[in-house]
Amino acid sequence: MKANVIEDLCIGCESCADICPDVFEMRDELAVCRFDEDIPEEFEDACREAAESCPVEAIEIEE
Numbered sequence: 105m106k107a108n109v110i111e112d113l114c115i116g117c118e119s120c121a122d123i124c125p126d127v128f129e130m131r132d133e134l135a136v137c138r139f140d141e142d143i144p145e146e147f148e149d150a151c152r153e154a155a156e157s158c159p160v161e162a163i164e165i166e167e
């Protein structure tokens with residue numbers, strides 16, 4: 105599974121980084137995914153939860 109933050113949509117609310125800090129971190133007030141390639145399996149559920157929590161649907165998930 106891969107995740108990507110659409111930079112133009114992110115409003116920097118930090119929700120994803122709070123819910124899933126293993127995958128998302130804040131850089132220059134925007135969220136970024138720590139992994140370019142597949143996310144480790146143990147983080148997948150939290151990553152999906154973070155994507156669902158995003159108020160502007162800025163997190164793309166590729167299964």
Ligand code: SF4
Nearest residue numbers: 114115117118120158
């Ligand atoms: S939850 Fe969405 S809007 Fe908030 S920081 Fe993460 S990607 Fe950006």
